[in-house]
Amino acid sequence: GEPILEFMRSPRATDKVKQDLATVGLSTVMKMIFLHDxxxxxxxxxxxxxxxxxxxxxxPYRLNMIDCGLVVELGERDHxxxxxxxxxxxxxxxxLAGQLMVDTAKKCQASELDVELFCRGIQKICKDDEENNFLESVGDYLADICYLACKHKVKLEASFINAALACExxxxxxxxxxxxxxxxxIAMPMVARAEMMHMLHLK
Structure with a gap:
């Protein structure tokens, strides 16, 4: 095999092949994060x-992801x-996302006011970016979330950062x-399956 960027510069990388590889690659990462922990x-x-x-x-082609020395497996509760x-x-x-980030943080020094302002800030990020989805603009979301977390003393879990970076x-x-x-x-069916796996639709 060859690194994907090298392959993309070759004449074998037709538009159809690129489309297939993009779909497979994104689906694979979504499955790893949402379904396989x-x-x-x-x-x-x-x-x-x-x-x-x-x-x-x-x-005719498949993707292999190598160098898995740095992997994160969370366990059922953290996943x-x-x-x-x-x-x-x-x-x-x-x-809800903001409150969950606060509730699941192992150490949180934020005051009640900071928690409220943090949650409002996350809600504003989502509302202001209605044309896009979190998974379509992860980098922008992540930068804003990290800024709010620092400002309001909310400790973000490394698992969230790692998963968001992989998605990005x-x-x-x-x-x-x-x-x-x-x-x-691609993402929404994965989210739904993950929620069913953890029976979140019943909670």
Whole structure:
């Protein structure tokens, strides 16, 4: 195989192949995070290899993600919390997402006022960006969330940061391959399945 950026510069990378690889790559990362409690801690284009052997579905190429020495596995409870937070952000429920970030933080020095202002800030981020979804503009969201967390003394869990960064990297790569990709179309079924897996729809 060869690194995905090198492959993309070759004549083999037709528009159809790029579209397929973008869809497979994003779906894989979403599955890892939402369904398998597995976050690659060093995901970048150099660690994504295009293998020219047919995959299980008969596609002429498949993606291999290598260098998995840095991985995050949360365990059931922490994974459930991560699914709740990411699910709330995907659904643009910023107040709930903010409160969950506070509630799941292992050490929080924020005052009641800081917590309220933090939650309002997350809600404003979601409301002001109604045309996009969290998973379609992770970088912007993450920068704003980190700023609010520092300002209001809310400690963000590393699992959330790692998962968000993995989403950002793969979303950026997928969008460069297939600009018309609808991230929401791939992400929402994953969120729903993860919520059912943790039975969040019954809570």
């Amino acid at each position: 597995f976050v690659h801690g060093d995901l970048h284009p150099g660690n994504i290899i295009v293998d020219q052997n047919r995959d299980a579905r008969g596609k 459930e919390n991560l699914v709740k937070i990411l699910g709330a952000l995907v659904k643009r429920d910023g107040r 990297i793969m979303e950026g790569l997928a969008s460069s391959l297939y600009p018309e990709m609808k991230v929401q179309k």
